[in-house]
Amino acid sequence: MSTQSETGGDAVPSVHRNFIQAVIDADVAAGRDGGRVVTRFPPEPNGYLHIGHAKAICLNFTIAEEFGGRCNLRFDDTNPVREDAEYVESMKEDIRWLGFDWGAGEHYASDYFEQLFDFALELIEKGLAYVDDLDAAEMRAYRGTVTEPGRGSPHRERTPAENIALFQSMRAGEFPDGSRTLRAKIDMASPNMNLRDPVLYRILRVHHLRTGDAWCIYPMYDWAHGQSDAIEGVTHSLCSLEFENHRLLYDWFLDNLSTTYRPRQYEFARLNLTYTLTSKRKLIRLVEEDLVEGWDDPRMPTLSGLRRRGYTPAALREFCAGIGVAKFNSTVDMVKLENSLRDDLNRHAQRRLAVLRPLRVVIANYPEGETEQIEAVNNPEDEDAGTRKLPFSRTLYIDRNDFREEAPRKFFRLAPGREVRLRYAYCITCDEVVKDPESGEITELRCSYDPQTARGQTPDGRKVKGIIHWVSAAHAFDAEVRLYDHLFATPDPSGVEEGEDFTSNLNPDSLERLQHCKLEPSLADAEIGEHFQFERQGYFCVDTTDSAQGRPVFNRSVSLRDAWARIEKKGTQR
RNA sequence: UACCCCGUGGUGUAAUUGGCAACACAUCUGGUUUUGGUCCAGACAUUUCAGGUUCAAGUCCUGGCGGGGUAACCA
Numbered sequence A: 001m002s003t004q005s006e007t008g009g010d011a012v013p014s015v016h017r018n019f020i021q022a023v024i025d026a027d028v029a030a031g032r033d034g035g036r037v038v039t040r041f042p043p044e045p046n047g048y049l050h051i052g053h054a055k056a057i058c059l060n061f062t063i064a065e066e067f068g069g070r071c072n073l074r075f076d077d078t079n080p081v082r083e084d085a086e087y088v089e090s091m092k093e094d095i096r097w098l099g100f101d102w103g104a105g106e107h108y109a110s111d112y113f114e115q116l117f118d119f120a121l122e123l124i125e126k127g128l129a130y131v132d133d134l135d136a137a138e139m140r141a142y143r144g145t146v147t148e149p150g151r152g153s154p155h156r157e158r159t160p161a162e163n164i165a166l167f168q169s170m171r172a173g174e175f176p177d178g179s180r181t182l183r184a185k186i187d188m189a190s191p192n193m194n195l196r197d198p199v200l201y202r203i204l205r206v207h208h209l210r211t212g213d214a215w216c217i218y219p220m221y222d223w224a225h226g227q228s229d230a231i232e233g234v235t236h237s238l239c240s241l242e243f244e245n246h247r248l249l250y251d252w253f254l255d256n257l258s259t260t261y262r263p264r265q266y267e268f269a270r271l272n273l274t275y276t277l278t279s280k281r282k283l284i285r286l287v288e289e290d291l292v293e294g295w296d297d298p299r300m301p302t303l304s305g306l307r308r309r310g311y312t313p314a315a316l317r318e319f320c321a322g323i324g325v326a327k328f329n330s331t332v333d334m335v336k337l338e339n340s341l342r343d344d345l346n347r348h349a350q351r352r353l354a355v356l357r358p359l360r361v362v363i364a365n366y367p368e369g370e371t372e373q374i375e376a377v378n379n380p381e382d383e384d385a386g387t388r389k390l391p392f393s394r395t396l397y398i399d400r401n402d403f404r405e406e407a408p409r410k411f412f413r414l415a416p417g418r419e420v421r422l423r424y425a426y427c428i429t430c431d432e433v434v435k436d437p438e439s440g441e442i443t444e445l446r447c448s449y450d451p452q453t454a455r456g457q458t459p460d461g462r463k464v465k466g467i468i469h470w471v472s473a474a475h476a477f478d479a480e481v482r483l484y485d486h487l488f489a490t491p492d493p494s495g496v497e498e499g500e501d502f503t504s505n506l507n508p509d510s511l512e513r514l515q516h517c518k519l520e521p522s523l524a525d526a527e528i529g530e531h532f533q534f535e536r537q538g539y540f541c542v543d544t545t546d547s548a549q550g551r552p553v554f555n556r557s558v559s560l561r562d563a564w565a566r567i568e569k570k571g572t573q574r
Numbered sequence B: 001u002a003c004c005c006c007g008u009g010g011u012g013u014a015a016u017u018g019g020c021a022a023c024a025c026a027u028c029u030g031g032u033u034u035u036g037g038u039c040c041a042g043a044c045a046u047u048u049c050a051g052g053u054u055c056a057a058g059u060c061c062u063g064g065c066g067g068g069g070u071a072a073c074c075a
Helices: A019-029 A051-066 A085-098 A109-125 A136-143 A160-171 A221-232 A241-255 A280-288 A303-309 A313-323 A334-348 A451-456 A521-525 A563-573
Strands: A038-041 A070-075 A106-108 A129-132 A181-184 A199-203 A217-219 A236-240 A264-268 A350-352 A358-363 A372-377 A387-392 A395-399 A419-422 A427-435 A442-450 A470-472 A477-484 A511-519 A531-534 A538-542 A553-559
Touching: A019 A051, A019 A236, A019 A264, A038 A051, A038 A221, A038 A236, A051 A070, A051 A085, A051 A236, A051 A303, A051 A313, A070 A085, A070 A109, A070 A221, A085 A303, A085 A313, A106 A109, A109 A129, A109 A160, A109 A181, A109 A199, A109 A217, A109 A221, A129 A160, A160 A181, A160 A199, A181 A241, A199 A221, A217 A221, A221 A236, A221 A241, A236 A241, A241 A264, A303 A553, A313 A334, A334 A531, A334 A538, A334 A553, A358 A511, A387 A470, A442 A451, A477 A521, A511 A521
Parallel strands: A038 A070, A070 A106, A236 A264, A350 A531, A358 A442, A477 A553
Antiparallel strands: A129 A181, A181 A199, A199 A217, A358 A395, A372 A387, A395 A470, A419 A427, A427 A442, A477 A511, A531 A538, A538 A553
16 A cells, blocks of 8 residues: 655655544554454445545545555445446546555455345344335335334334245345335334334345346345445444434444444545535536536546546645545635645646747847757756756747736736846847737737847846746647636535526636647657646646647646736736 | 534644644735746634633533534435
8 A cells, every 4th residue: 555645755744633543543542453443445336436535535545554454445336226337447446546555455345245134134033124015105104204203114013034034035036126125123213314214125126236136135325334344344434424323323233233343433524625516416417418528527526537637646645635534514625626736746747838829929130040959947846857958949939928018017028128038048028019900919029139148147137027938939849738727617516596506607618728839849749648837837737538649638737826817816806 | 393413714624631722725925036836934813602610611511503414225
């Protein structure tokens, strides 16, 4: 198992102990389970893993590692109508990618179907479970409501012998789907709805991804989960807050069964993130209604989407370590996620020059036909990254954002009569703005350079505050670059007006495709999945799906922090 | 309306048996800088409210207020 940063082993240990670590500290100190710590991550294979799962994965695996224990990967495959082997594979891939290793601990709840069946027999023999003939609607009526007690089913008092025979017949396929259930006999008046004789088994003739057609009865979550934990020797079973009310039931089963181990369930708050959703149902809608391009669309909060967007395992793990674990239902600011990516990539991504919205610049006093090679640093945060050469010539491209015909206050980039430095190269002054006579659009800038200002020098000591990036026109490499923004325009996408749903909060500008961006020539060899910082703009990676050999497509993973954008925004708000 | 859980800067988490409210991110102000990036320094809270216990309460007790969860043969 590895929780070290994949890109450098520099993950910062969290300073604070969360409440779960505190519980385990105490358990270990008290010698419970002989000081053994076993956790598990128990996804249902019915969808793709997302950033919320990453929190649970990191929690379970890092706790196991911290206490010298292990963490199992257990697929909770108890409902074959929604589950598929495709999801099993994608989940394993995502967890491995995050950097965690479950070793021999790959399990399936379905591995325990036979033993679960025996446990059910044990419960029946003890008079604690019975076969019920009520259908779903009747059962709901008998259950009562949250404020009114329920009533016992007319079949509640069958004898153990009768129940055993009936349950065996259920398994043998003698009854139609949905006609009977096995229920625990607990308390139909309990204020905790989970204790009002919960269903243990339902009849379902559906092909199961692992057991095929061997079973026509399938266990419910509550019945399978705690016993699976016990079978695996799990000591601390961590789940999300909505299972708090299930803990009584979890304990009731274990207390009434002859299991060897006695796991304990602890609940923590699941992750909420601004400008995004982690509801499985809603994510499915986005995919099925083609509101995104699939589960791995770079705007999706799925791990496959984040991976394609350019998120690194180290950034995700650092994020998960930084948000903490508690019982308070909170919402983490998306900038926190973005910042953990910036942190990682700042240290590890090589810098490149890329012009996304090209504006032609001709340096009138630079010799025609001449090219010089200018040295550029690959990563100022990492000396070992070395340097590279950039071709410089008379005709360049700069970004349209870096030129204004009328420069606002505090704008210290290029404008008529103004001087800026071309990064790593010379200072240039804008002498003339060339426009299309018909459209009025700026087509070219005529500039002059100062030969004395190579490599950051200004012999006369004058200050040139503005520094902009550039690419030599003749050497530039054309590519498509995709700029991604939040999938949703509002911090809480599920908050909507009457009659609308979350899709009305989608951000219409979440994707901007730029064709014919002008990139420095070295980028032509960029490999799929490789990360770069395009200087002054952001972190980009080579798209894994739409890139071809020698024709990379770049995704913006996250922009750089932009002080000028903030100044400008403040100005327009006044 | 019943039961369960939770309320600490803008956000997310800390705070030993009750003992100077800490850390990170964000924001703002400065500094460094051939990325308006990074980095460095500083600023930013009467711990939801009201009582009570105590020399001392974020922490313990009572009550209020606010938020979340729970009535699938889903997980």
